[in-house]
Every structure is written in structure tokens, then in C-alpha cells.
Amino acid sequence: MKLKSQINHVIKEAFIKAGIELEPMSVSEASKPEFGDFQFNGAMALSKKLSKKPRDIASQILENLDLTGILSKAEIAGPGFINLWLNPLWLAKECHDALHDDRLGIGLRDTPIKVVVDYSGPNMAKQMHVGHLRSTIIGDTLANLLTFLGDEVIRQNHIGDWGTQFGMLIAYLEEMHEDGNVSLKDLEQFYKDAKARFDADTHFSNKAREYVVKIQSGDKHCLQLWQKFIDISLGHCEEVYEKLDVKLTRNDVRAESFYNDDLSQVISILREQGMLEQSNGAQCVFLEGDEVPVIVQKGDGGYLYATTDLAALRYRAQKLGAKRISYVVDARQAEHFKQVFRVAKEAGFVGGDVLLEHVAFGTMMDKGGKPFKTRDGGTVKLIDLLDEAIVKAKETINNKEEYTQDKIDEIAKVIGIGAVKYADLSINRESNYIFNWDKMLSFEGNTSLYMQYGYARIQSIFRKHNAQIQGDIIIGDSVEHRLATMLLRFEDVLNRAAADASPNQITTYLYELVTLFMRFYEQNPILKTGVDEKTKMSRLQLSAFTAKTIKQGLEILGIKVVDKL
RNA sequence: GCGCUUGUGGCUCAAUUGGAUAGAGCAUCAGACUUCGGAUCUGAGGGUUAGAGGUUCGAGUCCUCUCAGGCGUACCA
Numbered sequence: 001m002k003l004k005s006q007i008n009h010v011i012k013e014a015f016i017k018a019g020i021e022l023e024p025m026s027v028s029e030a031s032k033p034e035f036g037d038f039q040f041n042g043a044m045a046l047s048k049k050l051s052k053k054p055r056d057i058a059s060q061i062l063e064n065l066d067l068t069g070i071l072s073k074a075e076i077a078g079p080g081f082i083n084l085w086l087n088p089l090w091l092a093k094e095c096h097d098a099l100h101d102d103r104l105g106i107g108l109r110d111t112p113i114k115v116v117v118d119y120s121g122p123n124m125a126k127q128m129h130v131g132h133l134r135s136t137i138i139g140d141t142l143a144n145l146l147t148f149l150g151d152e153v154i155r156q157n158h159i160g161d162w163g164t165q166f167g168m169l170i171a172y173l174e175e176m177h178e179d180g181n182v183s184l185k186d187l188e189q190f191y192k193d194a195k196a197r198f199d200a201d202t203h204f205s206n207k208a209r210e211y212v213v214k215i216q217s218g219d220k221h222c223l224q225l226w227q228k229f230i231d232i233s234l235g236h237c238e239e240v241y242e243k244l245d246v247k248l249t250r251n252d253v254r255a256e257s258f259y260n261d262d263l264s265q266v267i268s269i270l271r272e273q274g275m276l277e278q279s280n281g282a283q284c285v286f287l288e289g290d291e292v293p294v295i296v297q298k299g300d301g302g303y304l305y306a307t308t309d310l311a312a313l314r315y316r317a318q319k320l321g322a323k324r325i326s327y328v329v330d331a332r333q334a335e336h337f338k339q340v341f342r343v344a345k346e347a348g349f350v351g352g353d354v355l356l357e358h359v360a361f362g363t364m365m366d367k368g369g370k371p372f373k374t375r376d377g378g379t380v381k382l383i384d385l386l387d388e389a390i391v392k393a394k395e396t397i398n399n400k401e402e403y404t405q406d407k408i409d410e411i412a413k414v415i416g417i418g419a420v421k422y423a424d425l426s427i428n429r430e431s432n433y434i435f436n437w438d439k440m441l442s443f444e445g446n447t448s449l450y451m452q453y454g455y456a457r458i459q460s461i462f463r464k465h466n467a468q469i470q471g472d473i474i475i476g477d478s479v480e481h482r483l484a485t486m487l488l489r490f491e492d493v494l495n496r497a498a499a500d501a502s503p504n505q506i507t508t509y510l511y512e513l514v515t516l517f518m519r520f521y522e523q524n525p526i527l528k529t530g531v532d533e534k535t536k537m538s539r540l541q542l543s544a545f546t547a548k549t550i551k552q553g554l555e556i557l558g559i560k561v562v563d564k565l
Numbered sequence: 566g567c568g569c570u571u572g573u574g575g576c577u578c579a580a581u582u583g584g585a586u587a588g589a590g591c592a593u594c595a596g597a598c599u600u601c602g603g604a605u606c607u608g609a610g611g612g613u614u615a616g617a618g619g620u621u622c623g624a625g626u627c628c629u630c631u632c633a634g635g636c637g638u639a640c641c642a
Contacts (some may be wrong), residue, residue: 004581028581031588041584044622054622078585079622123642160642256642282640291567291638298640305642332636334569362571363635396604427578431571432635438591439577443604445590446578453604460602496581508579511589518605527601565604 001098001105001488002495004028007038007084010066017064020057022046027084029489033478036075036083037485043080054080088475091484092538096473098488099545104552106491108150116154116316117143119328120241120248123160124233124255125169127187128240129379130372130435131330134361137421137558138429139328140246141503142359144556149498154320155252158312159237161230162256165191167212168198168205170225175204184232188381216260230255236383243386245417245558259311263303266310266349267296273347285343294339309340313356314349324355326501331360331430359501362432364424372435389416389440396441396449397565411562415452416441418559422448425557426507446511451550452565454514457521458547459563461540464527469544471537479520480542486513487545490553503557510553517546 004027011024025042043058050057058080065074072087098105119139122128139155147153172194173184184190198205214222234250241248267283270276275285281299296307316322327337337358344350364372374380393416397408423440426447427433443449475481490509497505525531526539551561 026581028584031581031585035585039584044584047622081585121642163642165641280639284639293639295640300640302640304640308642331570333642335637336642338569431578434577436577442591447590449604450590453602457602457605464601492581500582504579505581508589511579515589519607521601522597522606525601531601565602 001094001491002107003485003488004038004492006070010070011040011042011061013066014061014064018060020046020050020060022049030083033482035077035081036073036085037481038084038086040082040084041080043082047080058082086481086485088481088484091481091488092473092475094488095484095545096541099473099541099548104490104545104548105488106149106494112150112152113323114152114154114321115146115324115326116156116320116322117146117326117328118156118158118312119143120237120246121158121160121329122237124230125160125165125187125191128237128382130364130382130385131379133382133385133420134364134424134429134433135328135330136241136244136246136248137424138359138361138501138503139326140248140558141425141506141556142326142328142498142501143247144558145494145498145503145506148556149494151324154316154322155248156254156312156316157248157252159234159253159255161226162216162260162308164209164212166215166226166229167210168194168208170215170222170229171204171208171211172197173229174225184229184236187233187236188378240382240386243383243413243417244421245560247558254312254315256305256308259308259315262311262315263307266307266314267303269349270296270343270347275343275347287339287342287346290339294343306336306340306343309336310344310347310349313340313344317344317350317354322354324357325350326357326359328359328361331362334358334360357501359429361429365432365434367434367436369432369434386417386420389420392416392437392441393419396443411565414560414562415449415565418448418452418554421557421559422451422507422554425503426511428504429502446507448554448559449565451510451514451554452561454517455547455550455554455561456563456565458517458543458550461526461543463563465540469537469540471534471541473541474534474538476535476538477524479516479523480539483513483516483520483542483546486516487542487549490549494556506553506557510550513546513549513553517543 007027015024027038027040030036030039044054046057047054058076062074070090071084073085075083077083117139120136122132143153143155211222215226277284277286282295283297284293284295286293294306316325341356366372390412394412419440493509
């Protein structure tokens with residue numbers, strides 16, 4: 001239900017009937033219940049253009065407003081706001097229809113586009129750490145969301161598998177030969193050991209440097225070793241993805257190495273375009289207004305990450321045909337992407353109609369506001385963090401005898417992982433995020449457990465009712481009215497969240513929805529004695545609609561629900 | 566130095582992209598239990614939105630300056 005655009009349509013008709021030829025601005029949700037459900041603020045904005053008093057314009061619109069369909073009431077307030085009330089009968093019918101629709105009445109895009117979402121991007125030389133968490137889950141959410149809305153989403157995992165360090169790593173792997181699985185178990189340690197060996201033994205370090213060249217020139221033996229290393233390392237990542245319940249697979253991997261053959265081409269195209277300039281021995285693109293250039297080739301002939309990113313942009317726009325390319329990457333790389341995007345457009349790698357966006361996010365901090373580290377100052381491995389979340393979640397579960405150990409494990413995983421994801425996704429992605437176990441696993445406030453609790457509560461009602469539900473929805477009081485309106489707003493919220501690539505708009509919505517439902521539930525008995533059948537059926541349907549919306553919303557966030565906590 | 570970015574009750578976050586009296590949760594205080602799951606709900610106190618100007622019908626949001634923090638700043642990614 002595109003609620004706003006439906007109301008906008010009614011306003012537009014009033015404009016036409018009133019003889020106002022300008023395009024009306026969009027309505028917005030009322031800031032308070034007293035001000036109705038929606039409000040139209042366009043009268044003030046038109047005041048100057050029409051050289052009339054805002055209130056006169058407002059009443060002119062009001063006189064021509066159709067109050068027989070979607071809207072039932074409208075009032076002028078303050079300097080010229082028009083407050084709008086939705087028609088309860090219309091609300092009831094729309095809720096009924098949406099509830100019985102597989103997609104909750106949410107339409108697919110009229111003109112779907114191909115979207116590349118680039119996210120996660122772990123480095124194969126190291127184990128995934130907490131720094132990868134945000135990219136992975138924000139990216140996954142964006143991909144889920146756009147897919148749900150009907151876009152053709154291409155997930156891309158731009159893993160770091162190329163560069164000087166891999167010579168050292170595969171040389172060391174070769175030395176350890178047999179059973180790489182065991183020796184690579186702790187990648188961090190493996191890296192440290194290899195580095196120690198590299199620093200201590202010149203024979204080894206020479207070999208490592210040799211191997212770098214050999215991989216890049218396609219030496220079979222070295223490539224085999226490299227491939228083995230990557231496979232094992234990627235296996236570690238997949239373990240994390242599985243635990244995180246993220247949809248990335250091996251098919252989504254387009255590693256840095258994938259673009260290796262395109263790099264020289266990128267340089268030659270830039271040269272043909274006359275964009276290249278030699279500076280201090282390096283090949284650079286100088287952008288107007290920027291002091292620092294984009295370096296695309298080092299003095300020694302080597303390529304850089306900007307080069308690879310340009311090749312990737314070219315591939316995504318030209319080969320994959322993407323019209324929107326979203327990079328879910330740490331905010332600290334804002335400068336880099338701004339430059340690379342500009343170069344890509346100016347060089348014609350990417351057409352002018354393609355939206356390039358850096359979906360930036362802030363750093364994860366500890367309670368004291370310092371970057372998140374282990375006690376001894378090391379990076380926190382992502383897998384350890386997730387395991388801890390599951391252990392902590394287990395402690396919060398009501399330990400009833402009815403649960404088997406397997407069931408508890410299952411619930412703990414859903415709850416624990418969901419809590420980690422929700423806590424992250426629920427804050428504005430651009431600000432730094434303070435990681436706090438207690439807050440994350442609390443049942444109070446805007447947390448995943450509050451949503452889970454709300455959902456479980458509704459499931460409990462249905463377990464108790466356990467019979468057919470039929471009849472109409474009747475909007476009985478103001479709480480039901482607000483709940484119904486909130487439910488129908490879901491599509492607007494999703495579209496907005498998709499346009500802004502901001503998952504926290506979804507969590508904010510879900511929190512408001514569940515809060516409203518809790519109030520409804522406290523005030524309006526459903527199964528208690530004394531509730532007449534029609535009211536009961538109506539309230540059951542509102543509850544069912546709420547539960548479905550919670551489930552769908554959390555699913556987009558990559559969070560599962562459980563029927564019982 | 567230059568550039569980007571952030572600054573909202575004690576704490577953690579919102580604010581429909583310029584709309585009405587800046588909203589929530591935690592914490593504090595006061596209420597509601599013969600519970601459709603109280604892991605809940607109702608209410609109270611707590612703010613010159615870092616500061617100063619400006620733009621206009623209207624500013625937490627836009628512009629300028631100041632203060633404070635974070636990040637980036639040519640051959641790592």
C-alpha cells in the first residue's frame with residue numbers, strides 16, 4: 001500500500017478542482033495524534049507563488065477535497081497546515097485486503113533496475129573481524145530490501161585476494177605443506193608466523209617476493225598454492241556468513257584478482273582519454289578541485305586499489321548492466337570513492353544515468369567510545385563475537401523444561417545473532433556505533449528482543465485461539481485506527497529505506513509498530529470473555545497483520561523469528 | 566595546514582529530508598497484576614539541539630564564523 005501517494009492523489013485532485021496549476025508537495029505523517037493521521041504543509045509554501053494568505057489557500061484546497069473515500073475529515077490548523085484523517089472504513093478494507101495478500105499488499109517496482117550491492121569484502125590474508133560486521137549486515141539488508149521491492153540485485157563480494165602479502169603466505173603454506181586446513185585454522189596466527197619467518201630468513205623472504213611475481217604472471221604451481229590458500233580462507237568466511245545468516249555465497253565472489261587482466265586496459269583507456277599524468281614517477285589522474293590525485297599505477301608499474309575499483313566499476317556498469325551500484329564500505333573511505341566515482345564517470349566507464357553511491361558507515365566503538373578491541377588490544381574476531389552472542393542469548397531464555405537442548409540452541413542462535421544484527425542496523429549507519437551487550441540483549445526499548453517478544457505474544461494468541469478466523473476488520477477505537485494506519489505505512493517506509501539505503505528506518509518503524517501493538521493489546525482484549533465474536537475476529541486479524549509485518553520486516557533485516565521465547 | 570565529518574536531557578539513540586509544543590529507551594520517581602506471555606503497560610521530572618550570527622511565514626535540519634571531538638591527507642586496502 002503506497003499510502004502517501006494515494007493521499008497525494010486526493011490532494012492533487014483538489015488542486016485541479018481548485019484551479020491551482022502547481023504540483024502539490026507530498027503529505028507527511030502527522031507529528032501528533034491530535035493532528036490527525038497525515039498532514040499537508042503545502043499551503044504555506046504556495047503562499048508566495050500565488051500571493052495569497054496560506055490559510056486562504058488551505059481553505060481553498062479544503063473546499064475541493066474529496067472526503068468520501070480515503071479521507072474522512074480534514075481541518076486547517078496553525079498557519080495553514082491541513083490535517084487529514086483517514087476513513088476508518090477504508091482503513092479496515094485495505095487492512096483486510098493486505099492481510100490476505102502474500103506480499104502484504106506491497107507492490108513490486110514499476111520499473112525494476114539492476115543493482116550491484118558490494119559488501120562484506122573480507123581480506124583473505126586475515127580472519128574476519130568486527131570491522132567486517134557492519135558492511136556485511138548492512139549490505140545484506142540492502143540487498144534483501146531491494147530484492148523484495150522487485151529490483152534485480154547482484155550481490156558482489158569484493159574479497160582481497162591479491163597483492164604482495166600473498167607471496168609470503170603461499171610460500172609459508174608450501175613450507176608447512178600437508179594439511180593446510182589445520183595450519184590455517186587461525187589465520188591471524190598463520191599470518192604472524194609467516195611474517196616472522198619472512199623477517200628472520202632472507203632465503204624465505206626472497207622466495208616470497210619471487211612468488212608474488214609468479215602468481216601475477218600465471219605460474220601454475222604458485223597459482224595452485226594460492227588457490228588452496230584462498231579456498232581455505234574463504235571457507236572461514238563462509239562459516240561466518242552461515243552463522244550470521246547472510247546470503248552471500250561463493251557465486252557472489254568477484255575478487256580483486258578477477259580484475260587483474262583488466263587493469264592494464266583501464267590505464268590505457270585513461271591514457272587515450274588524456275586523463276593520465278605522470279607525477280613523481282606514478283601515473284595519476286588529477287581531478288579539478290582536488291589536490292591529491294588518484295594514483296592508478298605506481299612508479300614500479302604496480303597497480304593500486306583505485307585501479308581495481310575502476311575496473312570493477314567498468315565491469316559492473318558495462319558487463320553486468322547495473323544502473324545503481326552501492327558500495328557498503330567504511331565511512332573513512334569516502335574520499336577514495338568520491339574520486340574513483342568521478343574518474344569512472346569522466347572516463348566513460350560508467351554511464352551518466354548510473355547511480356554510484358557510497359553507503360558509508362561509522363566505526364564500531366566499545367563502551368568507552370574507543371575503537372572496539374580485545375582486552376590486550378587486538379582485533380576481535382567476528383566468529384568469537386557471534387559465538388559469545390549465542391552464549392549470552394542462552395542465558396536470557398526462559399529455561400522451561402519443555403525445551404530440549406536442541407531447541408534451546410536453536411532459539412539462542414536466532415535471538416543472539418538477531419540481537420547483534422538488530423542493534424547495529426537500528427542506528428543511523430553513518431554515526432559511530434557503540435557496542436553494548438547489555439543493551440543489545442535487553443527486552444526493553446528498540447531492541448530485537450522487544451520485537452521478538454511482540455511477535456511471540458501474538459503467536460501465543462493464535463495457539464490459544466486455534467480456530468478459523470473470518471469476517472471483517474472493524475476499526476473500533478483510536479488505538480486500532482493508529483495501528484491500522486501504521487500497518488499500511490509499511491510500503492512507504494521500505495521504499496524510503498531503499499532510496500536512502502538506511503536500514504534504521506525499518507527498525508524505527510518496527511519499534512513504533514510493536515509499541516503501538518502492545519498498547520492495543522493492553523487496552524483491547526481479544527480472547528478474554530465478554531468480547532463479542534465480531535470484535536474478536538477483527539482484533540485477531542489486526543494481530544495477524546502485525547505479526548506478518550514484524551516477520552517480514554525482520555526478514556528483510558536478515559533476522560529470523562521464533563514462535564516461542 | 567587543507568579537506569571530510571560529528572556535536573541533540575546523566576547515558577544510548579530518533580526526528581517523515583525546512584513544518585506545529587524536539588520524540589523514544591535506559592536510569593530516577595509514582596502507578597496498574599484473579600497476566601489473552603508483567604520479558605508488559607500508564608504517568609512524572611529532566612532540553613536556550615556545542616556557541617554566535619544569517620537566510621524565511623517557519624531552522625536540530627540550509628549558509629557563515631567560533632569552539633570541541635573523530636577521520637582522511639600521493640604510490641597499503
